[in-house]
Amino acid sequence: MKQILQTLMGYCQATVLVVALGFSTTASANEGGFPLDKAPNRVSNNASLQNGAKIFVNYCLNCHAAVSVRYNRMRDIGLTDQQIKDNLILTDAKVGDLMTIAMSPKDAKVWFGKVPPDLSVEARARGADWLYTYFRTFYKDDDRPTGWNNLVYPNVGMPHVLWQLQGERAAKFEDRKDPHDESRTEKVFVGFEQLTPGTMKPQEYDDNIADLVAFMSWMAEPVQLERKRIGVVVLLFLAIFTILAWRLNKAYWKDVH
Template sequence: MKRILQTLTGVCHATFLVAVLGFGVVANASEGGVPLDKAPDRLSSNASLQNGAKIFVNYCLNCHAATSMRYNRLRDIGLTDQQIKDNLILTDAKVGDLMTIAMTPKEGKAWFGKTPPDLSVEARARGTDWLYTYFRTFYKDDTSQTGWDNLVYPNVGMPHILWQLQGERAAKFEERKDPHDESKVEKVFVGFEQLTPGSMKPQEYDDNMADLVSFMSWMAEPVQLERKRLGVVVLIFLAFFTLLAWRLNKAYWKDVH
């Protein structure tokens, strides 16, 4: 009996530790070596998720599918079937259909050099900070095939589909010697230069990108808020059970020498 209680106590402690450490894992790197900006968390705001959904279907769903998501799942962010049909379905799809696109993988590869990825779980694969920084760091590059490049994803094959909202920008770089090896020179990003204005002001554009990223995060796991709530409940239960098991063990063996 004593060994069983000790084992249960140890399992509870280990589970608690793994869970806590798991919640602390975050991504903070990018392919381009650029520090990632922290993405605002707006998962609890239906208004933000609805705006993000609008941006997603208008700008992303033309080339990128989201085949793990059905339109009618948008009810979970406060939309009715009629609102979904009138405002978010731009094709002849039905409310219960998956978010697919007409472009085939073969066509996508021919046009962009690589098949545009499905975005159903992109937020989980890349991380919200990565996406938030990515959408905000496109710049003009006449040497690239599309005329655009990105700080987070150098030599990106995707053009800046949101350029009309953000405007056209140029990236400014400086050549600096490597402090550890003066024979090496590296290009260091020092800022953006606004070439043409967009339809949105910079802060307004950032706010809309935060909404888009929040929607993509929600789409990747629509029940994540409920999962986190249940996770807290489970951790509280495990902590209580650990205390109960320890006290029971102490009481059971108090007269044993």
């Protein structure tokens, strides 16, 4: 019985350690870079996921594939096969096909300098906050080959594919003395200047980006909601079992001297 209790305590300690390391990794991943905005959590909202899917296939799936996901997986967000076929498949692909693109990796490397990353698990690799901030911090930069730059990903090779929705913006920087070395100056971002209006108002654009990021987060792990529900049940079971084991252990050893 003592061995069982020690094993259970070991599992609990390991779980706490893993969670702590996870939070530590998330925090440290953003140190030294542009501060990230918190992405709204809409993974459980089917309406948001459906809108995010529409944005994804229209603006992202031209250059970026998502080969770990099939179109018919979007049944899980409330869509029928016919709705998927009529609204989300823009090629001759079938509903059961993987979300691939026509551009070959070889051509992509020639045209863009590198192969655009597959977006199946990009949300897990980068984090929802990173993506949410990234899509909202593009600005015009004539020194870049694409004419665009990004605050989260400086000198990014990707153009701002959503610029018609957001409009064209310029980033304003100020030269300020380095607080650690007064002999040096550094450029500090102080805000955006809207150059041309987009088809969406700023709040509307941010709202749609939140839906896009939610869809990418769902796509990276479609079973995440089920996993979390099962996780809660398992933790409750372990908690109840631990109490029962503790009481049984106490009852078993009470007459042993």
